[in-house]
Amino acid sequence: MANKTAPDASRRSERSRRAIFDAALSLVGEVGYDKLTIEGIASRAGVGKQTIYRWWPSKAAVLLDAFTQDVEGYEAGLPDTGDLAADLKFVLRATADEFNDEKWQAPYRALAAAGANDAELSARFVERLLEPGIAVYVNRMRAAQEAGEIGPEVDVRVAAEMVLSPFSQRWLMRTGELTYAYVDTLVDMVLAGLRPRASA
Amino acid sequence: MANKTAPDASRRSERSRRAIFDAALSLVGEVGYDKLTIEGIASRAGVGKQTIYRWWPSKAAVLLDAFTQDVEGYEAGLPDTGDLAADLKFVLRATADEFNDEKWQAPYRALAAAGANDAELSARFVERLLEPGIAVYVNRMRAAQEAGEIGPEVDVRVAAEMVLSPFSQRWLMRTGELTYAYVDTLVDMVLAGLRPRASA
């Protein structure tokens, strides 16, 4: 795969890297993904085009790095108060706030869209942004399962997706608002089906 | 909004319209959405570029029309055998087959992606492709609700999304295969939460 002699990362300019990220994020917010250009990023960052091409294969890759850079390490806390429904609602409400934040919209939408048409990018997007987000829910549900709040036969990954996918789909396709009420309804409906079967 | 004097639709060339649709669909399958160009469509269709620009604002709009044209009226049948789980699995398996069909992939992915970055297009995409697909499930669930299979307090729209969104999200983000087994699990898990509450 690596045909051209790989660049020497140790000599890389940190200043340029940061400037490129800043430029990419601010530009995608201003002009949208479609009108985001490598030349535009280079110009805004005060950087030569080649410096971008040397380190990234496409504007989507730049944006992905810029964006993950910005959000890395956010998945630290997931509360476990013992009340699964309450915990899920708490986290999902926070996520709703995030998704409703204008700053996130443009780059996140752009990456989701770019991923749809580019399998390789999609994989990295999923791995670095989507999966860590899902893992939070999966882990909390697994704990609940061990605590007996959720039936042992339940596939918690599918369960997590039952909460997260309707939520993110609504947002991505703009089919509805992400309100706290919606979030609560969604969590309640999903959990209703996960309770251990009446052992009687 | 419409600033330029609108073209006279009654004089429109049906032959050109069809040729453009055919060209757009075949090209998007061959080269992918990003490399799909208006010039390419015009050339393949044997049509002047202006004829495309006269009737559509973007390649995404062309593709949406081409695609809906192609699939219109497909949502005729939704079985009601009295067994909700069986019916949903049946339809969702068919939908899985459709989504796994190469022919659908390119244009559908392209439209979903284009919609993410273009609210207006998104609205038309949702209205003409997404909603009719969802309606099938909502209607069947409403019937089940009236038959007492589903609790009366259930929001069937959210319930339908609990089935459909994880499914389409998997496909769009390529986070998993759309197998019959997955489909069955998903339906079962959702329905588990919808059953009427144990009578008091």
Add this chain to the structure above:
Amino acid sequence: MANKTAPDASRRSERSRRAIFDAALSLVGEVGYDKLTIEGIASRAGVGKQTIYRWWPSKAAVLLDAFTQDVEGYEAGLPDTGDLAADLKFVLRATADEFNDEKWQAPYRALAAAGANDAELSARFVERLLEPGIAVYVNRMRAAQEAGEIGPEVDVRVAAEMVLSPFSQRWLMRTGELTYAYVDTLVDMVLAGLRPRASA
């Protein structure tokens, strides 16, 4: 040559013909010859494009007709006071005024230029505009020749061109002003060579 069945001139719309001439002349003055378009003429004239294409082969042809229409019959008077130099200066001064008139500049320049690249148009331009103008001088010189003011061996056509060509060349190429002083000098210098040789 006449391949398409010729249009029936008897049914021709005089109103449209005039409107086209007016539009062509006013437009060439406003936007220049290069940006003069058939569509622009048609639109300004309130006329269908086909009506222009039916009667003229090119915008240059339209302009030529429009222009000659405008100036036809102007070559009526050529004075003969018996003093050749005075008469030539008188006419040439008037011509200078004409050439210095802004209204003439654009269409006349345009036609001269178009003629340079189009032999057929050139022929009509010469025949309908250039030659009649030259004839005035040739005729007056021939009269002078018969009166003995000019030597009998002189080719009056060439003599006329010796006056007119430097004059029009200056104007066309913008190599100098067309002043009365220049005109007078030119006439005097040419006539100096035409006088009958000292018979002695």
Add this chain to the structure above:
Amino acid sequence: MANKTAPDASRRSERSRRAIFDAALSLVGEVGYDKLTIEGIASRAGVGKQTIYRWWPSKAAVLLDAFTQDVEGYEAGLPDTGDLAADLKFVLRATADEFNDEKWQAPYRALAAAGANDAELSARFVERLLEPGIAVYVNRMRAAQEAGEIGPEVDVRVAAEMVLSPFSQRWLMRTGELTYAYVDTLVDMVLAGLRPRASA
């Protein structure tokens, strides 16, 4: 005036410059000026369109540079045998040969025509092609004037134009052939008026 940041001429590709000139000259000969296109030149030259637009404002400007490049330095020799008439006839005959050469026709006509409608281009055309040609005659005549062959009161510039303008006008407007006989007649007639006045 120079609004866009000017390109860096020191980095200019000499190879491209030459290729553009070759392409422009060969194409104008093949298809004529009206059908000469920037795209055509770029394609024939194996050059991006932008490379043309970066350095020239119009096809006429390209052609002018291409043409002057081709002919620069040709005005070296002007004979002075002591016989003015003979010398002028000699040079003008050579010029007639040149003007009758097909290779010259297209670009020269094109430039003359383009100049008629574009004052700025005209100025450069005159300065770089027309004036050097005229200067040859003016200089020779001035020498003759100093030698007493021409009257001291004669404006040699006007005299030169009396020879050259009828000549080039004939060619440009196609009103007559440029034969040796015509050339000789013209020179003789002009010189007849320039001789010093009978002393006394």
Add this chain to the structure above:
DNA sequence: AGTTAAGCGAGACGGTACGTCCGGTCTTACC
């Protein structure tokens, strides 16, 4: 007076070229 066919205004059409923008590569000079 009624019929008919041509000219007409309008403008959609298949094309070509415009002049601009940007992609990705390459070169130059600097650090």
Add this chain to the structure above:
DNA sequence: GGTAAGACCGGACGTACCGTCTCGCTTAACT
């Protein structure tokens, strides 16, 4: 050797006109 700068080839953009072609409509000329 990475970098800022930017010229280069290529190719698509969206626009403007070309010249051709219908489409109804007017409007003369010929039954």
